[in-house]
Amino acid sequence: MTPPVGTFCLVLHSHLPLLARHGRWPVGEEWLYQSWAQSYLPVVATLRRLAAEGHGQLATLGVTPVLAAQLDDPYCLRGVHDWLGGWTLRAHSAAARLPDLAAHEHRVSTAATEEFEAHWRHGGSPALRALRDTGAVELLGGPAAHPFQPLLAPRVRRFSLRAGLADHALRLGARPAGIWAPECGFAPGMEHDYAGAGVRRFLVDGPALRGDTALARPVGDSDVLCVGRDLDVTYRVWSPRKGYPGSAEYRDFHTWDHPSGLKPARVTGRRVPPERKKPYSPALAARAVERDAQDFVATVVARLRALRESTGRPALTVAAFDTELFGHWWHEGPDWLAAVLRLLPAAGVAVRTLGGAIDDGLVGNPVALPECSWGSGKDWRVWAGPQVADVVAGNDAVQHDLLSAVDADRTGPGRDPLADLLADQALHALSSDWAFMVTKDSAAGYARARAALHAGRVAELSGLLRAGRRRAAHRRVAQWADTPAPAFGHVDARDLAHIATPG
Structure with missing residues (x-):
């Protein structure tokens, strides 16, 4: 059997602050329901379908405790179900003026409603537990309401972390081994907080490791591992300046048909004004998905080969994104994920969860992490x-x-x-x-x-x-x-x- 080129880990970070009962539009519950309907439902459905095809260890999926609480809240469950019904009604209202778009939106909204009614009626936790139990995903936890931990008083920081881990255990049946550190924020010494709370691994941004993200690394003198986001790979999808979602064929997020609230245009061009953008074409977008999935897989293979050549051992690359990118911001994102996760094994890449990669021995030497984050300047x-x-x-x-x-x-x-x-x-x-x-x-x-x-x-x-x-x-x-x-x-x-x- 030919050994793999290397190992790829997809990490998705799902987070929104407490929005329930705190306004509706333009910021508030609408933000929650859009993300739920257009990202959480299709992403989980995509991973479930791939698991049914026999794929294992597809992704490492973080869901922050404050988001999980809303996904389980009966008030929010009723709210998103109403929102899904409104989405279908909006599609119907546009049928006379925009028949092709209306038909597409009808199909997408109906699929989302069916996914919700089949798997989410009793909350997000049952859907996430079922997905985890297939072996398709590793679930990450985090501090309770997503604070920037380096700025907290030590007692409050530890309290928030332990409260978040306890919440994860209550909802999902077990404490998580890993967390997505909010904003990838870190201050030296926090590894001891993690060790004391039973956290064994957490995410940092690549620059915190000076780009040396080929292996998980113990932090200081602790047994806690940090895993670095590989920006060379991640930014191929989305960066502060470019990425696949900005391609001409994909649906434009910022252009609205105001009578229906639907998005009728494709990107067309970065500097093309809304009134000159071309109509959205699902068929054209589907071809772009296949093109960009193949490009991404080629990027991953080249990256892993280069890392293996420079390190002399099998290496790891971690692509980490906000879950809300897939479906909400980038309409075609869930389809792109499915294509990538099917193509990578065929290209000789081992797809693993973070825990799976660590179990495979992809661990390097200890590192002294500096103050860092994944925000502007990679500082605080x-x-x-x-x-x-x-x-x-x-x-x-x-x-x-x-x-x-x-x-x-x-x-x-x-x-x-x-x-x-x-x-x-x-x-x-x-x-x-x-x-x-x-x-x-x-x-x-x-x-x-x-x-x-x-x-x-x-x-x-x-x-x-x-x-x-x-x-x-x-x-x-x-x-x-x-x-x-x-x-x-x-x-x-x-x-x-x-x-x-x-x-």
């Missing part, structure tokens, strides 16, 4: 730069208020629902999404409002609890119409009092 500027100094200061205040209230708690040995709700709101206040959206000027007003909302609740509730005004605290919480229950019902604020040192 997106989440700690001057443009978000107010958000950073607000996060510091949130952590102070949270710890002060917990440390002053004198309610006895049992759980305190008010303290637990305080911790839940603090986790959402500390989401990395708010600073990212401000820095990138993407719905910055919404992001600042959300950060302020949760931080204000933490400050008020913390003050009431420290003053012993529990009846006033209960009355105040009852006025939070958007929060009928904590997103993380298992979170126990008492755990904060027990976290003092790593492990």
Whole structure:
């Protein structure tokens, strides 16, 4: 048997902040339902079909706890089902004016509805468990509400991580061995937090390893492994400046038929104005999918051969993306994934999960990781730069208020629902999404409002609890119409009092 050219790992990171009950349009639940209908449903269906064909270890799929909570929430399940029905109605409404597009959208929306009703009616967790149990995917966990961990106080950082891992175990039946570190953010010493929490591997961006991503690497003197995203391969698909989704044949994300809310055009050209873009053609896009899948496989093979020649041993390449790229941002993305995952084994490439690659022995020497992220500059500027100094200061205040209230708690040995709700709101206040959206000027007003909302609740509730005004605290919480229950019902604020040192 001919040995493989090398090993390829596909890693998908699925994440949205808490959006349920926090607005609808243009930012809010619409964002959740679009991503769910157009990415999560078709990507999981694609992986399930490939598993049924006999393919194993197809991908490493991360689903953050805050997203998983929404995928299981009955309120959100009803909301996305209604959204799917609206999608089909919008397709029908366009039939007289745009018959070809309407027919295509009808087929796609109907398939999404059938996928939801067959596999997702009882939540995302059953669908993900079933997929994992086929051996097709390894599931990654993460901290509870996706904070930028390097900027957190050590106690809060460990609390958030452990809460996220516990949430994963409750929903999916086992604690994850690996995590997608939010924003690939890292500070030296965090490997000990990971080791103490039972995390055995995590993702970093390639520049943190100076591009030496051919093997998983132990971090410092720990047994925790970091795995680097290979930008030479990943950026072939999507980079800050180019990638396959920008090809002329694919559906244009930014051009709308406003009466129906559908997207009628293909990219046509990067500088072509919307009114001059050509109509979308599924057949033309399908040919582009096959072309770009073959190009990607050739890129992977060339990369693995070069790595093997330079290292003298079988090597690894990791392509890592946001799941939302496939289907939501790039309409044809799930079809491209299916084509790539079928073509790679035929080209002599071993396709593995991260855990599978490590089990195969693709582990190198220890490395000292620097401060890093996968954001602009590969440092912390997106989440700690001057443009978000107010958000950073607000996060510091949130952590102070949270710890002060917990440390002053004198309610006895049992759980305190008010303290637990305080911790839940603090986790959402500390989401990395708010600073990212401000820095990138993407719905910055919404992001600042959300950060302020949760931080204000933490400050008020913390003050009431420290003053012993529990009846006033209960009355105040009852006025939070958007929060009928904590997103993380298992979170126990008492755990904060027990976290003092790593492990």
